Amino acid sequence: xxxxxxxxxxxxxxxxxxxxxxxxxxxxxxxxxxxxxxxxxxxxxxxxxxxxxxxxxxxxxxxxxxxxxxxxxxxxxxxxxxxxxxxxxxxxxxxxxxxxxxxxxxx
Amino acid sequence: xxxxxxxxxxxxxxxxxxxxxxxxxxxxxxxxxxxxxxxxxxxxxxxxxxxxxxxxxxxxxxxxxxxxxxxxxxxxxxxxxxxxxxxxxxxxxxxxxxxxxxxxxxxxxxxxxxxxxxxxx
Numbered sequence: 001x002x003x004x005x006x007x008x009x010x011x012x013x014x015x016x017x018x019x020x021x022x023x024x025x026x027x028x029x030x031x032x033x034x035x036x037x038x039x040x041x042x043x044x045x046x047x048x049x050x051x052x053x054x055x056x057x058x059x060x061x062x063x064x065x066x067x068x069x070x071x072x073x074x075x076x077x078x079x080x081x082x083x084x085x086x087x088x089x090x091x092x093x094x095x096x097x098x099x100x101x102x103x104x105x106x107x
Numbered sequence: 108x109x110x111x112x113x114x115x116x117x118x119x120x121x122x123x124x125x126x127x128x129x130x131x132x133x134x135x136x137x138x139x140x141x142x143x144x145x146x147x148x149x150x151x152x153x154x155x156x157x158x159x160x161x162x163x164x165x166x167x168x169x170x171x172x173x174x175x176x177x178x179x180x181x182x183x184x185x186x187x188x189x190x191x192x193x194x195x196x197x198x199x200x201x202x203x204x205x206x207x208x209x210x211x212x213x214x215x216x217x218x219x220x221x222x223x224x225x226x227x228x
Binding site for chain 2: 001036
């Protein structure tokens with residue numbers, strides 16, 4: 001099973017700040033890495049697919065990069081509505097796995 | 108607009124069974140693979156099972172293999188999860204998710220709101 005390790009687990013940030021969340025895979029997964037945003041009482045949303053492709057309708061301040069084992073989700077100029085938990089997910093091999101999540105709090 | 112609506116959750120005793128359903132609309136259901144993902148209270152996301160567009164490919168997490176069965180009815184635009192031999196550790200919010208591809212292996216483009224399963228005596 002491929003283990004995905006996100007860092008940090010929690011981050012408190014101010015609006016307009018730039019945020020970087022990393023996801024490290026226990027073995028190479030190519031570009032089969034996706035990022036999601038989860039908020040209470042809302043359905044989970046896909047942000048970035050295949051490491052760096054933005055999903056339709058996602059604000060341009062969200063971007064992704066990386067390949068192999070190391071990946072990054074970047075949020076430029078953070079907004080209050082970005083308070084959420086973010087998960088990475090690999091679809092390279094079964095069983096599909098998720099990172100443990102990164103909770104972003106807005107100060 | 109893509110909509111995924113889960114149902115069938117509830118309180119059940121250990122060892123008993125439960126069947127979850129997911130009603131899909133807003134897209135051509137039989138063009139896409141589908142998945143079940145769960146989230147235990149206060150925990151992260153765990154992939155449970157996936158099924159390809161024609162049910163030809165099916166996969167399960169080790170934690171549910173042999174106890175859970177995924178299926179779909181393309182005529183009814185519905186996805187199912189038959190959960191047998193329930194355990195306390197199966198307690199979670201169960202989400203239905205739509206894959207981006209017909210044969211699972213892609214990103215999960217749309218998610219439902221989830222249905223809560225509680226296993227307790």
